[in-house]
Amino acid sequence: MLKILPPNISNLIAAGEVVQRPASVVKELVENSVDAGASSITVLIEDAGKTLIQVIDDGCGMTPEEARLCFERHATSKISDAADLSSIVTYGFRGEALPSVAAVAEVTLRTRKRGTETGSETVMTPSGLVSQEEAAMPEGTNIAVRNIFYSLPARRKFLKSDNTEMRQIIAEFSHVALCRPEVGVRLVHNKKDVYNLKKANTLKQRILEIEGRDMVKELIDISTSTTIIDISGFVGNPSDARRTPGNQYFFVNGRFFRSPYFHRAVMKAYDKLIPEGSYPSYYIFFSTRPGNVDVNIHPAKTEVKFENETEIFEILTAAVKEALGRSSFIPTIDFDHDSLPDLPAPSRFNYRPSTAPAKSFRSGGYDPILPEPVRMQPVQEQSGTEKYGAEQLDRASAVNGYGEIFEDSGLSGAGAMLQMSGRYLVTTLRSGLLVVDIRRARERIFYERYLRQLDNAAPLAHQVLFPCRLRLTPEKYALLTEDAAQLLQLGFDIVPEEDCTVAVKGLPEGFGTDEEAVRAAVDDLTAALAETGSLNLLKAGIRENIAARLARAAASSGQSGRLSGDEARLLVDTLFSCAEPETSPSGHRCMLVLTEDDIERQL
């Protein structure tokens, strides 16, 4: 039998699309406040929004009738005829958000229309209107959403950890904060300020307040005006590029959106100016005729469709290129190390020659960046598990196997070691040449080392630094302070301080220790944590993922300058003591062997 769905069911279905998590509620409510012309918006969150999401504004407010009506589906004050649809400048226009929120939570709406004497308090639950009464309050709206998904245990269970949900809330909040510097915005979590951003005079000022002054050394403004689109905003100095994504924002007509396609357009402009695998920050605002862009694809999604996508791609690349050129970073930056004179540079490696007795990691001595070289005998690990013991044996046999291929039985001991452009080591084998990719070799070595450290329950010794203080975004701060003990096990000694600042007191071996390197290491760590969603190292795959990411970071962090002969030899020896010396953790070949046959064939 064909039936029309009862309204509570259809509301629930629509709610599933609009309200996926607490952050979606924050987004809808804050956007409503902006649409209402608020000049100040406060967002109060309890328990990452699971208990309370409250948004207070000084916007136009609603009459008691409007306060009831706004919970009806398709009730909106923002459009009245079809022609309006192509000229929308507000965030909302579907009239779907409030009914969807009320379908999955308890809502108390207090509101007072500008210019009227009293306000009203309307209480809604998923089963409908509970009450409406007069209420004394200032002009504006104060809406509280409690116990989201309380009647839907399956949805509630689906919510992630408080940290993850809070990060999403912070992201939604930041998008609006960036779009509306002229609005004072404040975000409070469990009674503590996350952001308290005064009304800013310029976008730049707002960006600096959000990202923290030391996150953004220099912002270059971009601006282009064409018949198709106007582009404005800021892009980061190439030297500020980070190895983790984070500050990449696109907005169209005041709305945040994601676009891997336009991201490529920006990256194209930075080509060769930043190291591979790093991300420049950008805050790019498109403005176009509303008819030129469809933001209507999905109520809660952030994809948009442009009419002239390919043209905009070109315009965007050109605009960013022009801005970078104008700021004349281009001639001063040269990542092509091959063209630099091949002078020996002070080494960043610090290790004892293999003949000296190696100090134990736990003795408090300085950690060698590379461990004592190849052990020809299987070693009994004191604290090792069964599995670890087996791995150790495998490693030893790998070593023995490889030992035979070198010209001298002391592994790479006696063969001459050549270096090519700081990237490769070349040495002779019994029957040919061995070429080792230095960075990948380091990556493999660190990867196996970090994995072992994670397997061992004992906390790791780490390089002790003169504490380096970093101010972080609240998102990163939350990630890094979630579980200090686990991080310490990895070798990161990070002490939370006030005001989103952490003191970094120790790093795992492999990472450089100047401030830039420490910041990069922390960036990489937060990226690894954000990606895995938790520090639960017992979960399959997470250890590997974190170890691989950190190894990649450490390998490039220390990779500058030439190696001394001893260092080069130690690197090769250590590589061959790895369980899988042939490939880097990301699956690239660490080495190339040219046999005599190969050479003969080529000559």
Ligand code: ADP
């Ligand atoms: P939409 O934003 O798509 O119109 P919503 O369900 O988000 O739909 O809101 C419905 C209506 O409620 C809005 O059109 C607006 O008239 C009113 N409204 C919602 N929030 C506020 C607010 N903070 N201040 C004033 N009016 C509001």
Ligand code: MG
């Ligand atoms: Mg709305």
